[in-house]
Amino acid sequence: MKNTNVEYAPQLVALSRTELLAKISAQLSAGRFAHVQRVEQTAIELAQKYGVDVQRAGLAGLVHDYAKQRSDSEFKQIIRQQQFDPDLLTANNGIWHGVVGAYLIERELGIHDQQILNAVRRHTVGAVEMTDLDQLIFVADFIEPGRDFPGVDQARAAAAESLIAGVRFEVSHTLKFLLAKQVKIYPKTIDTYNAWVAQKK
Ligand SMILES: [Fe+2]
Ligand SMILES: [Fe+2]
Known part of the structure; x- marks a missing residue:
């Protein structure tokens, strides 16, 4: 894997790359920290290939799992306090770390860009409407080079065809x-x- 060393524009995030990586790694296991860096790199490559904003793609990739290791009780507390959809209370970390994670990314990392936050919100289960950036992060998370599951080669081939x-x-x-x-x-x-899938959009 190439060594990603992107400094992000201050309009997207005020933290330097070093500060950003420190904050992210403090929240994640070593394995997951490596995963988010691979997703960042994959997102940058897909953005270059498909003409999507490289800065937003890289940054969204880097932060997409920022909240993945928060406790269920913290997520539930935020859902109640911030008056998120109460149906979310019956979901689980798999859903929360995207939808509620975007809130934590905005608050703790100071990333306010709605395109980035939406891509994080939608990376877990997708959405009916997804922008190119949403699609790109959804796919980058699935095919990053550390992924190894039956079907991953087909997933990579599909992503090479189009988002x-x-x-x-x-x-x-x-x-x-x-x-x-x-x-x-x-x-x-x-x-x-x-x-x-069903409607072959
Ligand atoms: Fe995730
Ligand atoms: Fe992920």
């Missing part, structure tokens, strides 16, 4: 995986599937 193909493959693959495990499926995951 939409990458999203479609990921949404189908994830839904099949959840069905096979017979776990509860968050309704927004079905909405994303219907919008991106």
Whole structure:
């Protein structure tokens, strides 16, 4: 992997790269910290390929899992205090670290850019409407070079074809995986599937 060393524009984040990395690594295990740096690099490469804003893509990739290791009780407290959709209380970390994570990223890292925050919000289950940046982060998280699961090569091939193909493959693959495990499926995951796969948008 290339060594990413991007300094982000002060309009996007006031912290220097060193300060930003210190704050992120303080919240994450070594393995997950390595993951977010690989997602950053993958996001930058996809942004260059597809003509998406490289700074926003890299920064969104770097921060996307910032809140992943917060406790369930902290997430629930924020959902109540900040009056998020009360239905979120029945979800879990898999959903919270995106939707509620964006709140923590804004508050603790001082990133106010709505395009970046939306890409973080949507990286877990996708959404019916996704911008190019949303699609890019959703896909980069799934195909970063550390990922190793049956189907990852197909996922990478789809992402090399187009962002939409990458999203479609990921949404189908994830839904099949959840069905096979017979776990509860968050309704927004079905909405994303219907919008991106069933209707062949
Ligand atoms: Fe995540
Ligand atoms: Fe991730």
